[in-house]
Amino acid sequence: MAEVSARRQHAFRILMRRHMPRALRVAERIVRDPVEADDIGQEAFMRVWTHAASFDPQVAKFTTWLYRIVLNLTFDRTRRRTFQPLDAAGDVPDTGPHAVERLIADEEFRLLNRAMLALSDRQRGAIALFHMEGLSGEEAAKAMNLSAKAFESLLGRARTALKANVQKIQDTGSYA
Amino acid sequence: MTPDQFRRLAETWGGDVERWPAATREAARRLAASAEGAAVLDQQARLDRLLAAAPEIEAERADRSSLLVLQRLAGMPQQHRPPWHRRLLRWPALVPAASLACSVMVGVWLAGAIPYVHPSSDPLSVVSGVFDVYAIGFGSVQ
Numbered sequence: 001m002a003e004v005s006a007r008r009q010h011a012f013r014i015l016m017r018r019h020m021p022r023a024l025r026v027a028e029r030i031v032r033d034p035v036e037a038d039d040i041g042q043e044a045f046m047r048v049w050t051h052a053a054s055f056d057p058q059v060a061k062f063t064t065w066l067y068r069i070v071l072n073l074t075f076d077r078t079r080r081r082t083f084q085p086l087d088a089a090g091d092v093p094d095t096g097p098h099a100v101e102r103l104i105a106d107e108e109f110r111l112l113n114r115a116m117l118a119l120s121d122r123q124r125g126a127i128a129l130f131h132m133e134g135l136s137g138e139e140a141a142k143a144m145n146l147s148a149k150a151f152e153s154l155l156g157r158a159r160t161a162l163k164a165n166v167q168k169i170q171d172t173g174s175y176a
Numbered sequence: 177m178t179p180d181q182f183r184r185l186a187e188t189w190g191g192d193v194e195r196w197p198a199a200t201r202e203a204a205r206r207l208a209a210s211a212e213g214a215a216v217l218d219q220q221a222r223l224d225r226l227l228a229a230a231p232e233i234e235a236e237r238a239d240r241s242s243l244l245v246l247q248r249l250a251g252m253p254q255q256h257r258p259p260w261h262r263r264l265l266r267w268p269a270l271v272p273a274a275s276l277a278c279s280v281m282v283g284v285w286l287a288g289a290i291p292y293v294h295p296s297s298d299p300l301s302v303v304s305g306v307f308d309v310y311a312i313g314f315g316s317v318q
Contacts, residue, residue, distance in 0.1 A: 009246070016242040028231045037231075038241050045245045060183040112226045131227035135195060137189070148197070148248065156188035159223070 005052040015062075016045055022063065022133070023070050029128040030074045032113075032120055039105050040077065043132045044069045060142060067133070067143035094101055115165035123158035130155055178202035183216050191221025 003011035009167035023044050028037035047069050048055075055065055116124060122144070129140040179184075182204060189196045193204045207213040 002205055009249075013242065013246070016245060017239075020238040020242050023234075024233045024238060025230050026239075028233075034231075034295075038237070039243050041238075042245050045242070046248060049245075049249060058262070096207045108226055109229060131190070131224060136195065152188055152197070156184075159187055159190075162227075163223070 001055055001057065004042055004049065005055070012045075012049060013019065015048070017067055019063070020045065023066060026067060026070050026125075026133065027074050027129050029132055030071075030124045031078060032117075036077065038071060040073045047073075061139075064139060064143045067129060067135075068145060071144060074125070075121050111166055111169060112162070119161055119163045120152055123155060123161065124153045126151065126158050126161075133175055147158050177207060179207065179212065180214060182207045186220045189215040189250050190217070190224040192224065193217070243292075 001013070004015055019042055023041040024037050027040040027044075028034055031037055031040065048066065055062070060068075076148065116127075119127075125144060126140065129135045129143055130137065133140075135143065137151060138148055139157075140155075141148045144151060144154075146154065177200065185196055185200055185204065193201055193208050196204055207219055
């Protein structure tokens with residue numbers, strides 16, 4: 001980061017190669033639109049470049065700072081947005097070796113993605129950081145600019161709401 | 177920690193006790209060893225696995241985004257150049273100015289400190305001076 005602050009593009013390219021997938025992944029988890037996630041990832045790194053001098057490694061890790069930029073950009077965009085994209089909900093990773101087990105897992109994953117649509121952006125952000133990115137509660141709280149207690153409350157509400165939404169979808173027999 | 181507190185914590189932080197807040201882990205491990213506690217954790221761990229599934233980001237896609245960032249940076253206007261009088265006040269510009277000022281001060285001091293000697297105007301001195309200059313200018317070891 002010191003080299004990026006000194007305006008060395010080579011260092012910036014290395015930084016992007018390491019961290020761009022992370023930025024895109026978190027953004028896509030929240031906005032659920034790959035094109036918009038790409039925009040957010042690019043804008044996040046533009047900000048990293050222009051505000052590199054303000055980054056203080058004594059205060060936070062680079063990844064925490066990056067997550068914070070990505071989340072702020074994501075929340076800004078989703079606040080302005082009036083529609084919810086539904087097309088990404090069907091994306092399923094091919095992970096299971098056994099066909100039947102994979103089908104069950106796929107079905108659960110689709111169900112979960114539909115249930116996540118009803119969560120707030122901040123709740124999806126909390127789940128993305130803690131479960132998907134594997135951050136500790138403290139790190140995730142720092143990235144979201146929350147106290148540890150507030151993050152715990154947000155994550156708890158997110159998981160509870162998710163289970164309630166799954167139950168609702170199963171009861172009504174509809175993904176809509 | 178009561179079983180109810182344990183269940184609430186599991187619902188918040190998931191099925192891996194080691195990811196819970198540090199202050200709760202010790203007591204949670206004891207409850208997790210029981211059959212009831214293990215069942216609560218198993219149920220939450222299943223949800224954890226689903227939540228951990230991340231969108232797959234292909235390397236080409238990330239590289240394309242990185243390239244677009246570099247293109248945007250290349251298209252950005254260069255930082256505004258400050259006016260000449262501001263640039264003169266920066267330290268690299270002050271080094272030659274300070275050197276010149278020191279040279280002038282040394283020159284003025286020398287002019288005041290060394291007494292002025294009037295050159296003699298008799299013909300012998302003039303001829304001697306000319307030959308001295310010739311000796312220095314041509315063929316001299318100096």
